[in-house]
Amino acid sequence: MTASTRSSARSTVPRSNRWRRRAAFAVVVLCAVALTIGYGISLAHRSSPVAAQAASPRPIDLTSLLRTPVVVFRSSERGPSYGEVSVAKLNDLTAPRVVTNLQCDRVDMVATVGLCLAASPGIYTSYKAFTFSADMQVRHGFNIVGIPSRARLSPDGRLAAVTTFVSGHSYASAGFSTATTLYDVSAGREIGNLESFTVTRDGKEIHPTDANFWGVTFDHDDDRLYATLSTGGQTYLVVGSIRTRTLRTLTTNVECPSLSPDGTRIAFKKRAQGSLVQWRLTVLDLATMRETPLAETRSVDDQAAWFDQNTVAYGLPRTSDQDSVINDVWGVAADGSGTPRVLVAQAWSPAFVQTGISG
Amino acid sequence: MYSTLRDGPPPRPSEAASDQSRPARRPAGLAVAPVVLMLGLTSMLTDLSTEMVTAVLPLYLVLSLGFSPLQVGVVNGLYQGVTALVRLAGGVASDRFGRHRDVAAAGYALSVLSRFALLVPGGSAAVVSGSIVTDRVGKGIRTAPRDALLSLAATENGLGVAFGVHRAMDTFGAMLGPVAAFAVLSTVPGSYRLVFAVSACAGVVGLAVLVFFVDRSPAPEPAGRPGPSAPTGTAAPADMPAQPTMKMSLRDMMLAVTDRRLRRILVAGCVLALATIGDAFIYLRMQRTLEITPTMFPLLAAGTSGMYLLTSVPLGRLADRIGRARVFLGGFGALLGVYVTLLSPLRGMTALLCCLGFLGLYYAATDGVLSALTSAALPAGARTTGLALVQTGVSLGQLAASAAFGALWTVAGVETALTAAAVLLAVALAIAWSALRRTM
Numbered sequence: 001m002t003a004s005t006r007s008s009a010r011s012t013v014p015r016s017n018r019w020r021r022r023a024a025f026a027v028v029v030l031c032a033v034a035l036t037i038g039y040g041i042s043l044a045h046r047s048s049p050v051a052a053q054a055a056s057p058r059p060i061d062l063t064s065l066l067r068t069p070v071v072v073f074r075s076s077e078r079g080p081s082y083g084e085v086s087v088a089k090l091n092d093l094t095a096p097r098v099v100t101n102l103q104c105d106r107v108d109m110v111a112t113v114g115l116c117l118a119a120s121p122g123i124y125t126s127y128k129a130f131t132f133s134a135d136m137q138v139r140h141g142f143n144i145v146g147i148p149s150r151a152r153l154s155p156d157g158r159l160a161a162v163t164t165f166v167s168g169h170s171y172a173s174a175g176f177s178t179a180t181t182l183y184d185v186s187a188g189r190e191i192g193n194l195e196s197f198t199v200t201r202d203g204k205e206i207h208p209t210d211a212n213f214w215g216v217t218f219d220h221d222d223d224r225l226y227a228t229l230s231t232g233g234q235t236y237l238v239v240g241s242i243r244t245r246t247l248r249t250l251t252t253n254v255e256c257p258s259l260s261p262d263g264t265r266i267a268f269k270k271r272a273q274g275s276l277v278q279w280r281l282t283v284l285d286l287a288t289m290r291e292t293p294l295a296e297t298r299s300v301d302d303q304a305a306w307f308d309q310n311t312v313a314y315g316l317p318r319t320s321d322q323d324s325v326i327n328d329v330w331g332v333a334a335d336g337s338g339t340p341r342v343l344v345a346q347a348w349s350p351a352f353v354q355t356g357i358s359g
Numbered sequence: 360m361y362s363t364l365r366d367g368p369p370p371r372p373s374e375a376a377s378d379q380s381r382p383a384r385r386p387a388g389l390a391v392a393p394v395v396l397m398l399g400l401t402s403m404l405t406d407l408s409t410e411m412v413t414a415v416l417p418l419y420l421v422l423s424l425g426f427s428p429l430q431v432g433v434v435n436g437l438y439q440g441v442t443a444l445v446r447l448a449g450g451v452a453s454d455r456f457g458r459h460r461d462v463a464a465a466g467y468a469l470s471v472l473s474r475f476a477l478l479v480p481g482g483s484a485a486v487v488s489g490s491i492v493t494d495r496v497g498k499g500i501r502t503a504p505r506d507a508l509l510s511l512a513a514t515e516n517g518l519g520v521a522f523g524v525h526r527a528m529d530t531f532g533a534m535l536g537p538v539a540a541f542a543v544l545s546t547v548p549g550s551y552r553l554v555f556a557v558s559a560c561a562g563v564v565g566l567a568v569l570v571f572f573v574d575r576s577p578a579p580e581p582a583g584r585p586g587p588s589a590p591t592g593t594a595a596p597a598d599m600p601a602q603p604t605m606k607m608s609l610r611d612m613m614l615a616v617t618d619r620r621l622r623r624i625l626v627a628g629c630v631l632a633l634a635t636i637g638d639a640f641i642y643l644r645m646q647r648t649l650e651i652t653p654t655m656f657p658l659l660a661a662g663t664s665g666m667y668l669l670t671s672v673p674l675g676r677l678a679d680r681i682g683r684a685r686v687f688l689g690g691f692g693a694l695l696g697v698y699v700t701l702l703s704p705l706r707g708m709t710a711l712l713c714c715l716g717f718l719g720l721y722y723a724a725t726d727g728v729l730s731a732l733t734s735a736a737l738p739a740g741a742r743t744t745g746l747a748l749v750q751t752g753v754s755l756g757q758l759a760a761s762a763a764f765g766a767l768w769t770v771a772g773v774e775t776a777l778t779a780a781a782v783l784l785a786v787a788l789a790i791a792w793s794a795l796r797r798t799m
Contacts, residue, residue: 021571021572022571024571025567025568025571025572028563028564028567028571029564029567032560032563032564032567033560035560036556036557036559036560039552039553039556040547040550040553040556043547043550043552043553044547044550105421105422119418119422125418125541147417147418147421147422148421148422149421165417165421207769208769209765209768209769209773210765210769277485277488317424
């Protein structure tokens, strides 16, 4: 097309029409900007009255509380305590909880040590993992990459496992991949990424490039671990040894395993058939390899924690919450019987320490 | 001066004459039609909107909703087929009804709607997946008619510059997205919904630019191709409606998009796409051999985009001067440069800069230039259909290549896979060169 055509095409639009278009454009822009600002102000206001309510913590002595059986979790209560590690008495879960000053997205704790994963969003979003002592003081930091997803300590607190999500960027539509790294807590060093372990499936060594690992759970011997491996569109339960850096597949369709305190059963989320985003909480007996679906029928996307030998605990978002930022910790019988009930309200990522925390 | 590709088959002597007269009227320069700038602004705001969401969505899903993002990632592969279909349907519809602007607007509107979906209370995986799919479908619909509008607004030997300017503005918006998103998050901490609202706002403004400042139907082709040739250089009378000269019968459209010149471009584009391994693998390989920590991943993408932004316009201009096919093939030469760098013993900063530089050049020399090359080979009445056809072919080719490369990497190891990709690309370049030779 020539330049003259274009100018003639432009001149077909009458002058008054052009001004009308500009005026209409200005109206649309002003409306859009005004609505966005209004929405922003309403969002800022909605959280403040609740914040004022929550800001009246009753003084409870943390040290004496920690000596009793406790649950340590991430608070999902709206207000200043949101996202902070909190502690509640196991014998009286409705009693006021104590809020620490640790801001974590995922937390785990055993009798001697705690593990916290946190993100600080920004143009250059950074992530960190650190252990903390029984008096809730930061001890040792580890560099982590990606968005914190799962944190697990070994029963004696000597080992730690961290799963993060590493997201692609705008050009790579490959989706997400996970990174699962093991740490030696007592030595304060990294043991390695599970992707560097040797994997055998049905007795044959495999080297998949699309391998993703997540959701580690440790046995009592500080060597054996269980985790989920995903490759070729299939998820596997793998069992492995840290000493020999090996993993082998046990069964399929097991995600986020969690070993029972006695080491005989695994609670996990099982993907529902024909669905991409529905998981059924299930318990696997390691001796018989028999699976028992639990009485929780809602989809659970969490790594479960064992409340005691007979009860499995897990987080669920509160559906009535408009912003879906509030989660509750629920519990259900591990033998498939009973009905689910809320164990800890407005909480996420629970760790039940029946012995109390001693340091 | 080297003659560039001309519109429509077959070239007529009268057009050649008009070609010579054009440089005098519009000296080669950076001046582009206002429509190009308006379309650029729309794309800039839309990409800003998209990248704002892309930057925070993983954080929102994992930290706020407590999801495993894998459940969202799964749907990624599903929409590719849908996108290919709607892209072609949208292309035929805009050509048939001469409504490029409206079809493009429908595509942009779908993306804006997908942002509003994220504002619905009680976000679930289904809503988020639906939003992503809607956004991608919208992108599939709008790309070809928008490129057709761009090409119809540009002078024939300013096509490369017009696409270059558009892609530079587009990339600038994409780079600004994450900055804007985290600026919002630092103002009201934890408020991902406000990020989505601001993103929707940017999308609405982008759509408004398109609707209010871009004419509904593109201006008529001056030479009246492919019908009986009108005297060249004569402008269409101002009071004459645009459509009659633009519209073609379905049969003529089919003939135009199966014409030998378009077939050659399609073959070249698809063969080269089949040797393109995808950025994800390039970054993964860089990470493993250049010992780059994944924390640097965003910087890799920013480096590539920066190079793309800087070289998009100059390479578009170069394409107009020395021939679009040459620059297009040169772009894949740069991609070959990436493969060779990854296979070479080069390590550290030098290797990193080489890779990012080559990758940015590859984008700048191929993305807009391919659309310019394709546009020049199509009559105005079949332009969107032809563009949609080539873009669909290329994206399906890339998808297949990415899957095949991943499989080969698994089976034979990364060195073998990369070597195979490099050899394949060299062969593809030879095939593409012989296909496009006559147009150079």
